[in-house]
Amino acid sequence: MAKKPHPTPNLDQLESGPWPSFVTGLKRLAQDKDSVVDLLGHLEHSYQTRKGYWKGGTVGVIGYGGGVIPRFTEIKDAAGKPVFPDAAEFHTLRIMPPPGMHYDTATLRKFCDIWETHGTGLIAFHGQSGDIMFQGCTSENTQKAFDEINEMGFDMGGAGPSVRTSMSCVGAARCEQSCYDEAKAHRQVLNTFLDDIHRPALPYKFKFKFSGCPNDCMNSIQRADMAVIGTWRDNIRTDEALAKKWFAKHGMDELVNDVVARCPTKAIQIKDISKVRKAGNISSVAVNAEKALEIDNKDCVRCMHCINVMTGALATGTDKGATILVGGNRTLKIGDLMGTVVVPFMPLKEEEDYEKLVELGQAIIDFFAENALEHERTGEMIERIGLVNFLEGIGLEVDANMVSAPRTNPYVRADGWDDEVAKINARKAAA
Amino acid sequence: MAQATIRRAIECGVPDNKQYLHPKLAKNYGNWKYHDRPRPGVLHHVSHDADEVWTVRAGTQRQMDVWTIRKLCDIADQYAEGRVRFTIRSNIEFMVGDAAKVAPLIAALEKNGFPVGGTGNSVSMISHTQGWLHCDIPGTDASGVVKALMDDLYEEFRREEMPNRVHLSTSCCEINCGGQADIAIIIQHTKPPVINHDLVANACERPTVVARCPVAAIRPALVNGKPSLEVDEKKCICCGACYPPCPPMQINDPEHSKLAIWIGGKNSNARGKPTFMKMVTSGLPNNAPRWPEVGAVVKNILHVYKNDARPWERLSDWVERIGWPRFFEKTGLPFTKYLIDDWRGARVNLNASTHIRF
Structure with missing residues (x-):
């Protein structure tokens, strides 16, 4: 039995209605957990005053520089003591999901047992970057919870200026529109960058997303630094x-x-x-x-x-692979940026095709790490330096599929024109 | 006393999903031929070898307590061979290899309060963020807004009656973690940050904060003898970008942090190219716990779209056909000067033609 609940007249109003209620879920947890009793009080205070009261900090697990989202309460009394002491530390662990977010119930039940022991018992499937979010534990319990989750074969996701947790669609597992093995690409690419996921040292976040076809169910084009979107070259x-x-x-x-x-x-x-x-x-x-x-x-x-x-x-046809687009992100800082094509078609069938995808990711991240300003996303970097400089930096040839139209202004120094034409002709002759 | 050995993380990365796949999905991996939808909330996939699998999709509250998760596991163990998956919009999916199991599975889900739907031309679950529950910079809540709105849209989730699929999102600040959507609800601050000059010097790396501002409105200053920052309030666009790196620059305000509605974001390449959403109204109050003013605008837009759009038109396709003036006329939303873009590249959003619908 937990301590007496705080009155929550606002949150109580979110228990009525037909949609599943997270408040009802929290109240169930609060029967046994003082931390959730205080969490409900904390949230009710936000509802009453219409403000948030969590501040960040530094909490982590041994060996990693990111992946825990630390939260400390800012609701304090005149003496500086937390008003909701059992929710004074309320950290989240970001854990990377399997591709396509498939689970067996044994795994989910184990997650529940671990989080009931070390945390609040509140788990979000999933956060906007794709992480399983284990929400609410103390600084002391963070390591314990992570150790047990890690022993199950799950690993911490990204936070801060790092390669972030990725998502892939249901894809080949249950969709006829799948144009490559999304799960394979997802794992092979992400697991190459574990150091960049766990030890944030990039200029800013870097997101990969994997969609099996141009329906782009992972919404990669608007939000991924490197979007891998399945497509095909032959006939429908x-x-x-x-x-x-x-x-x-x-x-x-x-x-x-x-x-x-x-x-x-x-x-x-x-x-x-x-x-x-x-x-x-x-x-x-x-x-x-x-x-x-x-x-x-x-x-x-x-x-x-x-x-x-x-x-x-x-x-879809059978000559399948992916189009690679780079530089999508939402408004901050320079305005919305759609990912744009840097590789019109990359076959993704054989083992070596997937190795080439990893190499491309590596080249892009290396260039980003070297050339982006602090807190600058890939799209913003490309906006600043121009697509051609980016392509030359990572060793990709220009292609008319990369533009919606050629330039509409004459503001370019074009005295290298003949050399470029000669290079293109030489390439054609060699092909 | 001997010190306990420090456990090092096993840097195992993204786990293999093969171990978690439903047997039918594992067997037919990469070999699916087509699908159809026998009823809302159910997908039926057929493989090239004529193998079949039925998927039942149900809505969840996303932030789930262990009791809810265990209940979903019980249902999966009873009907779906102990396998589930989640969609990008936090719906849960149960796969069954036998058509006869679909109806009892649906009954079990609905009996336990999980609405079955979210497929095809429905209004699916709202992709959302953390809000007051857990974020350090939120202007509003996330789960509560979603709960209130999904209560209202419950029947649209369970039916497939919209012209095309409808994706919604909510975001508690202008970073817009909820993402692009057919209809998005996003905080729109209307006042510059309120600065606690006593704390800036200790809490904020000032050059970083100056660099974050999209309009160069922040400059270092000495205030009351302390190093701090000041904001040129004439330049400030109230975006809140300075707040995360400098919490003493409080941007959230119970009254002046408003909610804006955006429409027409589409990430799919189907038909037209992907589109960004556009702001169509703002100034809605942050009215917890159920945000009725926001709900009314969203429902109105959905209602007009549902009645006016042709089959397969997403919201963006529909507006492209009828034009923006008629969108504002039909929805009754005021077209104010604040909806005319003046950010960089804005002129591409102006009408450089005589294409006008009368």
Whole structure:
């Protein structure tokens, strides 16, 4: 039995309604835990005064420089004593999840047992960077909790100016749209940078994210320093039985309005079956006895829309890999930055392909470590130095797929033009 | 007494997920052919070898107590061979290899208070942050805002009635950890930081703080004989970037830290290229514990979108078709001067054409 609960009139109002209530969960924990009794009091105080009352600090585990998010209460009485003493230290452990966030119940139950013993019993699945967040323990118990979690085969995630915990989609484990082995890429890349994860020494945070197709379920393009987004080079595959089944259910209006008209590059047409082109870059599939879809794969930008609508009838190709984009992050400091293409296509099939992905990550992080200013993300660095300097720094050739349009101003010193043309011609000749 | 041996961390990194995969997923890894959705909250995947797996998705509160997690484990042990996974939006998924197990699994989840849904064209769970519960710089709460809003959107989570999927996020400061979304709720501070000059010299690395400011509004100063920092309040954009490296520069204010609503963020490449979200309203009060004013605006936007958008139009696609003037007209939201971008690169957001819908 824990101590008497504090009145929580505001939080009580978050127990009604149909959605699962975290307050009800906290109250359940508070039956046994003084720390959660005080946590509820602490949170209620925030609700009443509409302010936060946690400050950071330095708490860690032996051998690592990051991964614990320290929190100390700032709600103190006139004598400087914490008003909620049992929640005075309320640290979080960030633990890296397995790719795709798959678990067995034995693992989850073990997490619960450990956190019930050493912490509050409150666990978030998952934080915005993908970590399992074990929320709320004292400085003293941090090491104990980590040791037991670590013995299970789980490791600390990133915090501060470090390589951060990564996320990958469900991918090949349960999605037909998967274009590479996301879990393999995720582990192989991240586990190369354990030193940079555990001992923050970069100019600022660096995030990898792995999405198996251009639907980008991991939201990598807007927030990853290096986004690995699956794609394919060959033709869209088709399946006539599934196409006819789809058409029988949805009809011509939906085929025209929802599939053909929504293709961003007008690569899809409806044709009489007899008029479908036979060229090597054409995918086609009959939807009934007269009509077929014809897709010109040279015009297709692999947006995924038609494949999302007619799942199985249309499918990704088989010459698979990923597009690599660099430099996404949200507003601070210079404004929102989308990741942009630095490698239009990188095959990801063989072991050596994955090794090349790791090498690219290594080159980018090395360049970032050397050239970014303090607290500058990769996108901001590229904005400052220009994409070409970045590409030359990491040894990548320019490619017209890297721009949405060539420059619209003449403000460039172009006296190296002939040399560049000669280099491009030499490369072409050598290929 | 001998000192206890210091345990060194085993630097094992990201664990292999193969050991945790549902047997059907392990067996058909990389060999899936297509999927469909037999009902909201259920995905049905078929492999090239005609193997099948059904996935039941349920909403959680994300910040879970061990009792909740153990309950979910009990359900997984009973119906789903002891395997689960979580989505990026904190939904939990149970896989079953037998269609007959789907209905009892759904019944068990709903009986225990976990709504089944969040698939396809639903309003899925709100991706969110820590807020007052655990963050050191929050302007508002996260879990509470999400709970209040998901109570209101409960039926939209359980149905697939929107034109396309709807992703929501909330963020307790302008760093926007909740991320880009179709509709995002983000703190918008409206007053410059209030500086406690007694503490700055000891708590803040002043050059770092000066460098953080996006508009160079902070400069070192001697205040009451102490080294401190001062803010040019005419320049200050109230972003709060100075607050994390310098807690004595308090940016949060119970009254003046407002909530803004942003719409049209889309990370998928489907149809148009990915888009950033745009601010469409601000000035909403930080009204704990249930934030009714915020909920009303979000529900209104969702309602108008639901009735007006065509199939497969995400919020951004819909606005691209109807235009911003009609978005503001249909939602009744005021288009104020504060919504006209004046940050770097802003001119690309101006209408450089005579394309005007009358």
